[in-house]
Amino acid sequence: MPDRPGLQGPVLIVGAGLLGTSIGLALRRRGISVWLRDVSPENLRAAMGLGAGQLVPDIAPPPQLVVVAVPPDVIGETLRWALGAHRGAVVTDVGSIKTGPLEQLRASGLSGLSRYVGGHPMAGSERSGPLAASAAMFDGRPWAVTPHQDSATEAVDVVLSLVAAVGALPVRMSPDEHDRAVARTSHLPHLLASLVAGRLAEAPPGHLALSGQGVRDVTRVAAGDPELWQQIVTGNAPAVVHLLREVREQLDALIAAVSKSNREELVRILSRGVEGTRAIPGKHGGPAREMASVFVSVPDRAGEMGRLFADVAASGVSIEDIHIDHDPGRPTGLFELVVADDSSEHLLAALESRGWVTHR
Numbered sequence: 001m002p003d004r005p006g007l008q009g010p011v012l013i014v015g016a017g018l019l020g021t022s023i024g025l026a027l028r029r030r031g032i033s034v035w036l037r038d039v040s041p042e043n044l045r046a047a048m049g050l051g052a053g054q055l056v057p058d059i060a061p062p063p064q065l066v067v068v069a070v071p072p073d074v075i076g077e078t079l080r081w082a083l084g085a086h087r088g089a090v091v092t093d094v095g096s097i098k099t100g101p102l103e104q105l106r107a108s109g110l111s112g113l114s115r116y117v118g119g120h121p122m123a124g125s126e127r128s129g130p131l132a133a134s135a136a137m138f139d140g141r142p143w144a145v146t147p148h149q150d151s152a153t154e155a156v157d158v159v160l161s162l163v164a165a166v167g168a169l170p171v172r173m174s175p176d177e178h179d180r181a182v183a184r185t186s187h188l189p190h191l192l193a194s195l196v197a198g199r200l201a202e203a204p205p206g207h208l209a210l211s212g213q214g215v216r217d218v219t220r221v222a223a224g225d226p227e228l229w230q231q232i233v234t235g236n237a238p239a240v241v242h243l244l245r246e247v248r249e250q251l252d253a254l255i256a257a258v259s260k261s262n263r264e265e266l267v268r269i270l271s272r273g274v275e276g277t278r279a280i281p282g283k284h285g286g287p288a289r290e291m292a293s294v295f296v297s298v299p300d301r302a303g304e305m306g307r308l309f310a311d312v313a314a315s316g317v318s319i320e321d322i323h324i325d326h327d328p329g330r331p332t333g334l335f336e337l338v339v340a341d342d343s344s345e346h347l348l349a350a351l352e353s354r355g356w357v358t359h360r
């Protein structure tokens with residue numbers, strides 16, 4: 001996508017953690033000047049060491065854009081500081097909730113609110129800090145841009161240019177609608193993943209030996225920083241509580257169906273789940289595509305993984321996702337290659353013809 005003409009920099013990033021450092025790396029990749037600030041000297045040093053930006057120079061032109069990438073509880077006050085300290089700059093943030101910080105800004109009575117436009121990349125990781133950062137984090141990912149009623153058009157354009165510069169896809173919506181949307185797509189899934197993962201924390205070790213890819217898929221996000229997530233969830237409490245109450249009712253229906261072996265009701269509940277997985281849009285914002293997994297057994301020998309990828313490349317099939325599992329009892333890795341459903345047969349045949357042990 002061609003960049004909007006608007007982002008020349010410098011860009012000041014406040015908070016050089018996972019998100020701030022990833023944005024810095026993505027902007028530096030485009031040759032845009034990036035300055036970094038952080039209350040943690042270690043994080044600042046690590047982010048600079050990775051090449052995400054530099055300290056604000058003593059004599060410097062004013063930043064064109066300030067990106068606030070600090071924990072949710074301090075976003076409101078940091079936005080207020082940024083709007084006051086950099087009066088010529090557009091100010092945005094990457095926080096997971098949009099209405100709370102905006103209300104705080106409004107309540108402060110600060111002028112310059114027209115220069116603020118909220119944002120939220122729907123990309124990240126269960127890890128925190130600059131060392132987990134990646135320049136490619138936002139490639140093809142949705143990034144909510146949430147102008148409020150007083151946001152200036154030029155400010156919105158600068159934030160859209162940021163989104164384009166880091167390779168993300170803008171999704172414009174109001175702050176209020178955003179918070180209701182992420183309660184469903186991010187906050188509820190996180191909390192339910194935590195409940196499922198919590199059952200594992202008390203499992204006998206022998207039972208955990210039977211952990212396959214399914215349990216890893218369902219629990220991955222639950223490894224996220226509890227300090228960060230309690231701030232996110234409490235910042236969006238009304239929308240999250242509404243959904244949790246719905247889930248509580250559904251849990252009661254599920255318990256009744258399982259205890260009475262009500263197969264019809266179980267099929268109804270499970271089918272609704274299938275419908276939900278199909279409703280998730282495909283990568284790059286495209287329509288949901290049917291995916292299929294091709295499993296390949298890969299011997300633990302130097303060079304085997306490279307050979308597999310070369311053979312996949314030769315088949316012409318593009319890999320959408322990949323998971324690697326280790327068979328505890330055998331010197332092999334089990335590679336799950338997720339591909340478009342209509343190319344899985346071709347990939348299976350291509351790999352089998354090159355001697356790989358595969359299954360669906």
Ligand SMILES: NC(=O)C1=CN([C@@H]2O[C@H](COP(=O)(O)OP(=O)(O)OC[C@H]3O[C@@H](n4cnc5c(N)ncnc54)[C@H](O)[C@@H]3O)[C@@H](O)[C@H]2O)C=CC1
Nearest residue numbers: 015016017018019038039040043072095096124125128129
């Ligand atoms: N972790 C994720 O995957 C995603 C997080 N977000 C949001 O991005 C924001 C940042 O999250 P992460 O990068 O994951 O957290 P992080 O913990 O990796 O980074 C936060 C950074 O902010 C610094 N910091 C804290 N208070 C500060 C202050 N007052 N002034 C300057 N620096 C300060 C910390 O020292 C740290 O380096 C959060 O608001 C989060 O909700 C948004 C999308 C994804």
Ligand SMILES: O=C(O)C(=O)Cc1ccc(O)cc1
Nearest residue numbers: 096121122123124125126221
């Ligand atoms: O780890 C993942 O896949 C995520 O979805 C990360 C994430 C965490 C918090 C957000 O507000 C948005 C995205």
